[in-house]
Amino acid sequence: MVSAPVSATRVPIWRNVRVLQWIFQLLVLLFAVLVLAWLWGNYQTNSERLNIPTDLGYLDNPAAFEITGNSMSQNAPVRTALYEGFLNTLRISVAGIIAATLLGTIVGIARLSQNWLVSKIATVYVEAVRNVPLAIFVVAGLSAIVFGVLPNIQEAWDLGFLVASNRGIAVPWFEGGTGGGLLLLGLAAAAVAWGVARWRRSVSERTGEPPRSGLFAGGAFVVAMIVGWFALGYSATLPNVDGRRTAGGIRVDPSFFALFFALVVYTASHIAEIVRGSIQSVPKGQGEAASALALSGFQRMINVILPQAFRVAIPPLGNQYLNLIKNSSLGAAIGYYDLTLVTQTTVGNGSPAIPAFALTMVIYIGISLFTSVFVNIANRRLALVER
Amino acid sequence: MTVPVTGKSGSGAGAVTWLRRNLFRSPLDSVITIISAVIAAWVVYKTVNFIFVTGRWEIIRRNEKLLMLGRFPEVHVLRWSITAVTLAGWGGLIAGILRARQIASGSIVPDAPFSARRLGDLAARFWIPAVVVLLTLGLASSSGPWITAVLAVVAAIAGRLIGPFIGRVKLGRGANATLYTFLAVLPVALYFYVVDAVGFDDWGGFTLNLFLAVVSIILCFPLGVMLALGRRSKLPLVQLVSTAYVELVRGAPLFVLLLLANVALQFFIPASLAPSKATRSIVVFTLFTAAYMAEIVRGGLQSVPTGQSEAAKALGLSPARQTGLVVLPQALRNVIPAQIGQLISLFKDTSLAGIAMGLFDVLNVASAIPAQGDFRGQGLIGETLAFTALLFWAVSYTMSRESQRLEKRLGVGTR
Numbered sequence: 001m002v003s004a005p006v007s008a009t010r011v012p013i014w015r016n017v018r019v020l021q022w023i024f025q026l027l028v029l030l031f032a033v034l035v036l037a038w039l040w041g042n043y044q045t046n047s048e049r050l051n052i053p054t055d056l057g058y059l060d061n062p063a064a065f066e067i068t069g070n071s072m073s074q075n076a077p078v079r080t081a082l083y084e085g086f087l088n089t090l091r092i093s094v095a096g097i098i099a100a101t102l103l104g105t106i107v108g109i110a111r112l113s114q115n116w117l118v119s120k121i122a123t124v125y126v127e128a129v130r131n132v133p134l135a136i137f138v139v140a141g142l143s144a145i146v147f148g149v150l151p152n153i154q155e156a157w158d159l160g161f162l163v164a165s166n167r168g169i170a171v172p173w174f175e176g177g178t179g180g181g182l183l184l185l186g187l188a189a190a191a192v193a194w195g196v197a198r199w200r201r202s203v204s205e206r207t208g209e210p211p212r213s214g215l216f217a218g219g220a221f222v223v224a225m226i227v228g229w230f231a232l233g234y235s236a237t238l239p240n241v242d243g244r245r246t247a248g249g250i251r252v253d254p255s256f257f258a259l260f261f262a263l264v265v266y267t268a269s270h271i272a273e274i275v276r277g278s279i280q281s282v283p284k285g286q287g288e289a290a291s292a293l294a295l296s297g298f299q300r301m302i303n304v305i306l307p308q309a310f311r312v313a314i315p316p317l318g319n320q321y322l323n324l325i326k327n328s329s330l331g332a333a334i335g336y337y338d339l340t341l342v343t344q345t346t347v348g349n350g351s352p353a354i355p356a357f358a359l360t361m362v363i364y365i366g367i368s369l370f371t372s373v374f375v376n377i378a379n380r381r382l383a384l385v386e387r
Numbered sequence: 388m389t390v391p392v393t394g395k396s397g398s399g400a401g402a403v404t405w406l407r408r409n410l411f412r413s414p415l416d417s418v419i420t421i422i423s424a425v426i427a428a429w430v431v432y433k434t435v436n437f438i439f440v441t442g443r444w445e446i447i448r449r450n451e452k453l454l455m456l457g458r459f460p461e462v463h464v465l466r467w468s469i470t471a472v473t474l475a476g477w478g479g480l481i482a483g484i485l486r487a488r489q490i491a492s493g494s495i496v497p498d499a500p501f502s503a504r505r506l507g508d509l510a511a512r513f514w515i516p517a518v519v520v521l522l523t524l525g526l527a528s529s530s531g532p533w534i535t536a537v538l539a540v541v542a543a544i545a546g547r548l549i550g551p552f553i554g555r556v557k558l559g560r561g562a563n564a565t566l567y568t569f570l571a572v573l574p575v576a577l578y579f580y581v582v583d584a585v586g587f588d589d590w591g592g593f594t595l596n597l598f599l600a601v602v603s604i605i606l607c608f609p610l611g612v613m614l615a616l617g618r619r620s621k622l623p624l625v626q627l628v629s630t631a632y633v634e635l636v637r638g639a640p641l642f643v644l645l646l647l648a649n650v651a652l653q654f655f656i657p658a659s660l661a662p663s664k665a666t667r668s669i670v671v672f673t674l675f676t677a678a679y680m681a682e683i684v685r686g687g688l689q690s691v692p693t694g695q696s697e698a699a700k701a702l703g704l705s706p707a708r709q710t711g712l713v714v715l716p717q718a719l720r721n722v723i724p725a726q727i728g729q730l731i732s733l734f735k736d737t738s739l740a741g742i743a744m745g746l747f748d749v750l751n752v753a754s755a756i757p758a759q760g761d762f763r764g765q766g767l768i769g770e771t772l773a774f775t776a777l778l779f780w781a782v783s784y785t786m787s788r789e790s791q792r793l794e795k796r797l798g799v800g801t802r
Contacts, residue, residue, distance in 0.1 A: 029624050042655050131731070136738065361644075
């Protein structure tokens with residue numbers, strides 16, 4: 001077959017697909033830019049009209065408020081307050097993620113338990129909690145549990161090492177220890193931990209026992225830190241009731257406690273479903289093989305099924321962690337000074353609203369991106385290598 | 388029905404076997420069973436005790452209108468009743484038409500209308516919301532809600548019975564379009580009917596939560612689909628714009644966005660357009676949910692085999708038609724359950740609007756009424772929060788159960 005001669009006339013420009021595509025793209029971009037420019041223009045004119053600054057100069061103004069449970073002075077700049085709020089967001093997020101993962105994993109395993117009662121309890125927990133807004137748990141955590149269940153400071157539950165009242169829960173904490181000394185101590189403890197890990201590995205190579213170097217190194221680090229702490233002359237205090245407040249130790253603010261409770265209970269119900277799904281995705285033969293090797297039920301779960309389940313679970317778990325971090329902003333509703341409440345308060349004290357909220361948003365997006373990068377790395381390292 | 392009955396003498400032994408197999412498998416298992424039985428009994432006791440003994444539900448009884456409708460003026464509440472009854476009839480009508488059309492097209496096998504199986508099925512599906520509705524009615528202080536509820540049930544049944552007659556008739560194109568337009572316009576007309584009497588800003592209570600969720604999920608849909616298509620587009624600029632939007636919005640907390648909209652929207656939008664608080668929250672919910680919707684739809688687009696768009700291309704369809712007529716319908720069908728999941732999550736998130744913007748939604752009412760003169764200082768917030776949680780729970784739980792049922796019927800993941 002002879003191909004027809006290619007016609008010399010070119011495709012007219014208004015029918016050339018590539019040209020049309022570029023025109024379309026430019027229109028989309030133009031539209032996006034126009035919308036942004038319109039918003040930005042309105043913002044500029046309105047700010048000028050109301051004489052509100054649009055830069056980040058407010059960061060140097062005095063914050064003029066105190067953060068409960070923090071020594072920050074009223075004259076500290078907004079910058080410092082924001083940093084403290086950021087730390088508080090990190091605190092609640094890290095504590096919440098760890099606790100929610102533990103509780104969620106337990107509940108997820110319990111839902112698949114052969115024990116009828118255990119699996120029913122887990123099911124009721126998940127179905128009851130998942131379908132109720134987090135905001136209700138947050139409000140209930142503060143008003144019904146902290147103020148409803150915990151006693152007044154006058155009749156606080158004083159267990160010696162723990163003082164619980166509606167002013168918060170106080171636990172023993174370390175005192176003293178500053179910059180340089182602390183850093184040296186940390187380095188020394190890390191060196192001890194490293195030595196212990198090496199020793200475990202050599203033992204493992206000689207005897208064939210499992211090395212468990214992470215466990216041993218972690219334990220050695222903690223022990224070295226504590227021993228070094230007191231060897232350097234620092235101290236620790238127990239909490240006790242002192243009039244209308246607690247002295248000594250460290251007091252966990254009621255709002256932290258309420259927010260922690262709400263975030264953990266709520267997120268755990270979602271994590272439980274993820275864990276259940278990923279355990280079910282592990283081929284049945286794996287569990288049967290583990291039983292055939294005479295592993296106990298616990299060993300089978302910990303050594304065979306869970307490691308494979310978590311491989312599947314990591315991406316959705318990462319999503320839940322991101323949700324938990326973002327949901328921690330609800331602490332603002334009950335007076336937990338996280339990033340959101342600090343921003344809200346500084347805006348109330350006269351900081352310009354848009355730069356302040358924009359900065360907060362950027363920080364949250366930064367935390368989210370950082371977390372998802374972290375999750376992606378974990379996912380890549382744990383994923384099965386397929387052809 | 389004849390079910391083979393196992394020997395009666397064996398039932399006792401069966402129970403023992405069952406117990407041994409499910410509760411007392413090993414010594415450790417027995418210990419766990421006993422511990423969890425104690426905990427469960429304690430929780431059940433506390434709950435029952437709270438509901439029937441210690442709970443003082445007078446506060447709910449007295450404030451039920453506030454919880455349900457907010458500060459909606461008493462004179463105009465009738466408009467909500469008429470709306471509710473009409474919507475019930477509308478829902479029944481649509482269900483009837485759809486079912487008749489499905490039977491006509493042969494996609495489902497008709498069944499006797501009042502068979503015990505179907506009634507039992509209905510009861511299993513809807514007993515939870517029915518109980519909650521009855522409970523709410525039981526707490527009502529006037530006869531209005533009762534009359535509304537009875538009329539709504541009557542309207543729903545009537546619509547469901549009339550629907551099949553309309554559905555069975557072969558309609559021409561024009562008539563069909565008229566029918567669909569009528570069905571689509573009716574809720575909008577009802578909205579204007581209510582808003583005509585009382586401005587949107589004075590709506591409140593649980594109705595506001597429902598309304599915010601439904602309106603935002605509908606409004607976010609076109610934007611979400613566009614963003615999903617944009618993100619999968621081969622055109623780099625379009626992809627860049629969509630991806631940037633989706634990732635930025637998903638990285639920010641909804642609560643902070645609502646706070647921002649509360650204080651800052653007036654800077655971005657000229658004063659003449661500056662919307663009221665309730666409208667602002669709809670804008671935020673829509674823009675926020677669109678990003679999540681985009682990800683859901685993108686998942687659906689990925690689940691459609693490439694062969695489908697290739698086949699459409701081979702038939703000579705233009706790219707727009709390939710997407711609009713072949714790929715997108717399949718993609719959207721595949722993600723209906725995920726979309727319902729998003730609706731549930733949005734519905735729960737509407738409670739944030741009350742906290743962030745001071746809207747008088749149900750949670751805000753529930754935290755405010757324990758401070759009323761008659762109830763101050765009695766610590767009744769447990770009761771009001773429990774009632775609010777029950778409302779949210781009943782709606783969300785029913786929706787998620789229905790979505791699971793739909794998932795099974797659509798056969799997602801099995802074909």
